[in-house]
Amino acid sequence: MAELSFPKRPYRTKGGVHAPHNKNTAHKESVILPVPSMVALPMTQHIGAPCKPMVKVGDIVDVGQQIAVSDAFVSAPIHASVSGKVKKIDKITMPDGGKVEAIFIESDGEQRLSPDIHPPKVNSLSDLITAVRNSGLVGLGGAGFPTSVKLNIPSDKNVDTLIINVAECEPYITSDHREILENSWDVISGIITVKEFLDIHRVIIGIENNKPDAIKALREIADSKVDPNDEIRVLPIRATYPQGAEKILIKACTGREVPVGGLPSDAGCLVMNVGSIAFIARYLKTGIPLIWRRLTVDGGCIENPVNVIAPIGTPIKDVIDFVGGYKEPPYKLIMGGPMMGIALPNDDLYILKQNNAILALSEKEAKYSEPTACIRCGKCLDACPMRLQPLELANAADRGDTDGLKFYNVMNCMECGCCSFACPAKRHLVQHIRMGKALIQKAKREEIAASKGGKK
Amino acid sequence: MDTKLHVSASPHFKGSSTTRRIMLDVIIALIPASVMACVIFGMRSMVLIAICIATCVLLEFISRKIMKRDTTIGDLSAVVTGLLLALNLPVDINPLIAMFGCLIAIVVVKQMFGGIGMNFVNPALAARIVLLVSFPGPMMHWVTAAGAPKAAAIDATTSATPLAAEPGVYSYVDLLLGRCGGSIGEVCALALILGGIYLVVRKVISPIIPCVYLGTAAVMSLIVGLDPLYQLLSGGLMIGAIFMATDYTTSPVTKWGKVIYAIGCGILTILLRAFSNMPEGVSFSILLMNILVPLIERATAPRTLGYIKKKKGEQK
């Protein structure tokens, strides 16, 4: 195989928008949240099969004790983030509106570590995958895909490049940025572990060029003798939204395109979030599973924006009170970033594993505007990083025209929001496109049902 | 928490660009041409512009009311249509004829097809052509411009347009500064180019359409044996390429679509100028290409990221 080279400059990517960065918390040390009096741990904090509780009401649990699992391949177990008593197991409403069972633990404040915790022995790739599975790790960048599944690369795929995602292109969010500054050694040691076991000899750390201090910190380590063959390199990329989207990052770092409907492994790449990779290093050292995470608390309505390190399952209200509460009543409360995050109906929800930010936005920042007629300016086309035609997709979705939706490749849309952001007529393009996707999925299901019916 | 939170789909941030701002930029870009119209043809131009804008806005308001739709005059698109139409008329046109043009543009072409973004031909252009066909006399009555060369004079008050004049009558400088006969807004090429640069800098239009249109026209002129620079600077080509052909609604949104569309406009314009007995090919060429836009757009859909073309014979 030809020697892999490292790009000097990022490859060109199309589209994207200049969303305001608002990285107010980038230079503030993260603060550790005091142990909350109660946590709630929903059974789905990942993409995949929900877990089943292994504890019952009244049980006493320790920090790091596994309390819910699933046998399914695509899933991740859940661990107690505080020590104390299981208070109740009840359905709660998730941010997306679905109802999910959650285990409520009342903290005794002792934070007793479970006696089962010990660093895992990892001698092979399968050991690593098992260990990562047991750690409960999911992609910490927001998507929440179980990391063990990601590492389990099918044998017919030839993955030669590991990309570390530090783009963090959403406005406000700085949790990855802080992770690098505060735990840069964990990042590099996690990278070395993963690349050794997967036998990957090219690691590209894709990082937006608006974080010079993080670039410097990573370069210092990556250029030192921990990486004798110089297989780990830092690549500063353009600071436009959405450089951190997997397919766009792959294009920027390697020039390769993930085929429509394909996975990063089809382009020979494994993309991991920087927080996840640092977590793997810590887990191998300590054996403490995923029970806390760093998240950015910011937005125009937050008194003291800062990154907090909070136990998973902490009520959002506690987190906000801890940073000084609301400066003014928020207009919108967002879980995740302003471009792709979910608007919450109230602050009675809980921090999830994949939750990288809580933003309380003011009316000025997130004002809702009535959509007006499309003027066919084409700005949505120019903004679309997937080179789709958002206006045609939205129009086809409105007409219920599935052929049109297919012609314009609706399923390749990643719902990044650039088109809606750019539209001068303030059309809610992403919303229409989501409807269009649902139409296609429905048509597919009906097709399958019909073909099954036909055979009988 | 007692305040009600707003819940809506992502994205929660929106960019600052608005339809109104874009239309305002087009108006600003037309200011040099409008000022030059007054310099060249006197304050009567101002009156004509005012009449057209007022009529268009009023008609837009009334027709939306009658159709029981929301008022859209706030987006300023009716102002743009009125202004563009006025700039495409001779200065001494009967105001009633101008108002009739506004009626065609706003009511027939724009609102009857559903309002902004829905019309398939450019309203100002369509109105101009209707007027040309209905009132050829007044529509081609070219009052002598201030500073126009004597040789171009037809009689005491009128003079020939550059395209109708004998070769050598107008110099390039005359054409650049607008010292020639023509519609009030089309004569001064310099003012139009200035406006075009403003639009490109403000990212309101992409330079593709004007550049390719003018480039094609120049090449075509050479082919058919006309003086390219003279062709570019005379008649309605500048205002057409910069302000009419780039109309959002009636031009392709795809990059290659813009190229094809502009090449089509350029070829047609020069062919009409060279071989038809029509004095001016710009309006008709753009109108024709407007009609082809849906076809062009569909044929030039961009390749989406990761799309691999199926090999011939491969099953879908």
Ligand code: SF4
């Ligand atoms: S950006 Fe908005 S107004 Fe412009 S073409 Fe797209 S949908 Fe239409």
Ligand code: SF4
């Ligand atoms: S949401 Fe979809 S259509 Fe819109 S810009 Fe992003 S990928 Fe393109």
